[in-house]
Amino acid sequence: MxxxxxxxxxxxxxxxxxxxxxxxxxxxxxxxxxxxxxxxxxxxxxxxxxxxxxxxxxxxxxxxxxxxxxxxxxxxxxxxxxxxxxxxxxxxxxxxxxxxxxxxxxxxxxxxxxxxxxxxxxxxxxxxxxxxxxxxxxxxxxxxxxxxxxxxxxxxxxxxxxxxxxxxxxxxxxxxxxxxxxxxxxxxxxxxxxxxxxxLNDLSQKRGMELRLLNGIAYNEPWFGRWGYKFGRGCFSVTQPTYQRAIEAIRSMPLYLIIHHIGTSNLNIPIIFSRYQTLSDPSLVTLGDLFHFMLELKSRLPRESSFGFCNANVLAETNCRWSPKRIEMATRVIVEALRRAEYKWISRQEVRDAARAYIGDTGLLDFVLKSLGNHVVGNYLVRRSLNPVTKVLEYCLEDISTAFPSHEGLIMGNKAKDRFKITRAQLIKDMIYLYKYILIDPKPAPRSEILSAIPLAARIILDTKYLIKDYFCELPFQFELDMEGKLSLYCTIMLRNNTGHEGYLDREMPPYECITLKSSATITDLKLEVERNFKEIYWGLKGFVVESIVNLNANGTDLVFGQIEVGRELVVEGWSSNMGMNMYESDPSNGVVDCTCGTKEDDGERMVSCDICEILQHTRCVRIPNDEEIPHIFLCRRCEQEIVQFPALP
Structure with missing residues (x-):
């Protein structure tokens, strides 16, 4: 200890x-x-x-x-x-x-x-x-x-x-x-x-991969989302709808589309896709499905051992009423029927009808078709998926010989267990590769406009760092007259302008505070208690004086309990002798932000100030790389244009 x-x-x-x-x-x-x-x-x-x-x-x-x-x-x-x-x-x-x-x-x-x-x-x-x-x-x-x-x-x-x-x-x-x-x-x-x-500022990483991007694609929320943290504020003027659209765009990207555009120039990507397609029972259709499966698999894998998965071993069914030889024959017939379809999706009924010319036992065919879904037979992956339009099960064949070139022929018996083994290190390596060459920096750059949008959407997700959790909405105070005869009210204040101008300060009101009073308290006692609480909490309200309660006409000697019901929300008017700009969290000495991306407030990103107008802008938005120092003299575009328009000196 x-x-x-x-x-x-x-x-x-x-x-x-x-x-x-x-x-x-x-x-x-x-x-x-x-x-x-x-x-x-x-x-x-x-x-x-x-x-x-x-x-x-x-x-x-x-x-x-x-x-x-x-x-x-x-x-x-x-x-x-x-x-x-x-x-x-x-x-x-x-x-x-x-x-x-x-x-x-x-x-x-x-x-x-x-x-x-x-x-x-x-x-x-x-x-x-x-x-x-x-x-x-x-x-x-x-x-x-x-x-x-x-x-x-x-x-x-x-x-x-x-x-x-x-x-x-x-x-x-x-x-x-x-x-x-x-x-x-x-x-x-x-x-x-x-x-x-x-x-919080979500900068969490795993092996150099930003978790807000990985988890956003896999689970539709950041890693902190499991504890209720949600979009708070985006940098570079990213809004919540833009953030959600960026996540959905990447999550719903079909794998076949990525293979079609990238697979010919980057052979590793279809190999990785096939590797995890063989390990997954449900078909992996989108990029979101793939990353979700990989993260879930990673959480189950031991740190130092491998994960074995026998997908094609339908012959080893111990409680099966058909012999291994009959199952093997039915499997070959079904695979051959799918091969004749030239790797196109065909319905379950079409596959079954083609196989019945050789196998008369429909029960056997139904059993094998059910067992083969998203499993590997020889050099082929038998894929099964529900057509979203017709709601009919469909099958197709995918050649994965490039993913596992050292194995050929129909896999039988316990040898299948040795074919599909993946270590935690291999899974992390594959994830890093997909993260880099699909999400961040696809090489060579895809010609498709759809795929080129992936890095742009990823950038939007990465620019969404600030998350918020609202705890108070989950645990509101319960207002009731307690055993000691005390009552609770919610109160906030509205600050009156004391600079000689009529009206109120152009600032939002502080959050409501719980004010507890005795049942015999008067309106004057309420005002004094509000003053005490807000002076105790806020630095700029040390000289705070309550003047009146909004929408309440009552004398100072009137009982609170007779005028106001328990749990009511009150707004109290008042002024403070030391009110000023420095009583707020925003520091006026930081300068004015007016970036071309639309940002009007400091969002924590690196900024540069114009040497003429002193307006702050993001270095990224004015094309100053992060690995370069800010120039000694910087002019914003507007000031540059005004200088160009100056008349020439005589």
Missing amino acids: LNVDVLGNKKRKRCVRVFKFKNFGDPGYPVEFNGPFRENVNALLEFANLEANLGLGMTIWSFQLEVHRHPPFHVLFFVIEEPIESSLTPHCKNCQYIGWGRHLICNKKYHFLMPSKETLAACLSCEGLQCDAASPGMNNGKSKLIELQGHMMHGVFHSNGFGHLLCINGLETGSDLAGHQIMEFWDRLCTGLQARKVS
Whole structure:
């Protein structure tokens, strides 16, 4: 068991409570979460080990979590409170990238960290988790635990319940936990704390392949989609309908069309297609079918062994009432009938009628036709598919001798088990090949307009990185008069313009907050409680004063319970003495974005500023490669045209 003495305070002795990793965050473990987000965080921290103050007002708590007992394996989970006064900048770039730039800045952030062995060792190398002033990039004692990269998990929450999952690092990056285990822990924690919305930047990869592209094609959703994360915001002005159309375009691409256009110039692709067609019982028709089957097969394959699949061994049926010799004869007759069709699709009835000239037993023919569907006989793959128009089963023959050139003739008995074996390494190699030469960079470039659209659609999917999960819609507060006679209301505020101009600030209202009052509370008590809550949450509302409640005519001494029903949503008008642009997450000093792709806000992609008008545009959109430095002097197209139109000097 690890002794949590992270801050090097060796004199302190205490008993560290250990929690189960797989249950942490569940209802009642370690605490019932019944309030809004910030209250639930405080309730959780009552069970944590208080480590120390990090300097600059930051405090750290720790939990020790038991992953399994035999052999003993524990991980550390930290919560760090970062007040706005301790931040280098009050603005959150993650909020700007996801489109939450119009949110008010919160007074606090909470960092949820699960460090790896390497990052924890790096923290312990700095005494007290504070880096020496001479250390570059540590910013005068700012917590190195927050600054370091490579944590197993790092998420940050604003005190209003909006958060960002900054990183998840699983086994492939050297972590002791799998990525899905960490994500289940994070999702359980967010659900328990009753977070509002959580965003993430999906940069997950496997062997250099972007998972948002692979999983999008195979499962119609990104890898994080299994936990409810959906399209949040696309870079380069990609919209959700465009994103969905791009996924569907690639998923529905027929394999025969790809073979027709690429197979003659790239022989490896039809070989790979045939290899997995032989292993699949249902026919693989589209690119989505193929990638889905390959990912599912990969999840079942042992890491160091091979997968054997006997597709043509209909002779080995132990409970079959026909002899192996009769089955073999019927198989040869059916394959020969399909060969005479010259590799065209023909109906099941046509195949059956052609074989009846040689095999009179219709029961035997029906049995063999059922067994041969999508199986291999000799150098041929017998494909079976349901015609989407006629709803009739059809068969065709596919020559796969190029896929397995070392085997010939009809496969019988147990020899079939040796023919179709695939290792996990071979499957990953095939997947990487298809990923590169079909999705990313098909070579030679396909002449077909349909196939040339695949890399363009893949680019759109890759440009969709920001995902969001709305937790609050799943766990709304239940409003009722509790046993202590308290009632709950939903309240938000509308800020009045106090600059001498009439009207309200052109900003969206903050999210509704749950305000709890005694049943004897008056309207004045309600206003004071709204002031207290919003001052406690938001940095720019320290001077907030409530003036009135919209659509409610009541005196300050009137009882709330008599005027407003439990659970009602209220909008409160007011103003703040320190209102200004700096109270919002969007940083006005970042400049104005107006790119040719349509982007109007910073989306986290590399940008260049025009040296004349100072408008920001994507380097990709102005054709500056990512591997090249931004030029010292850059002019946007509009400014260039205006300079060209200047009259010549005399």
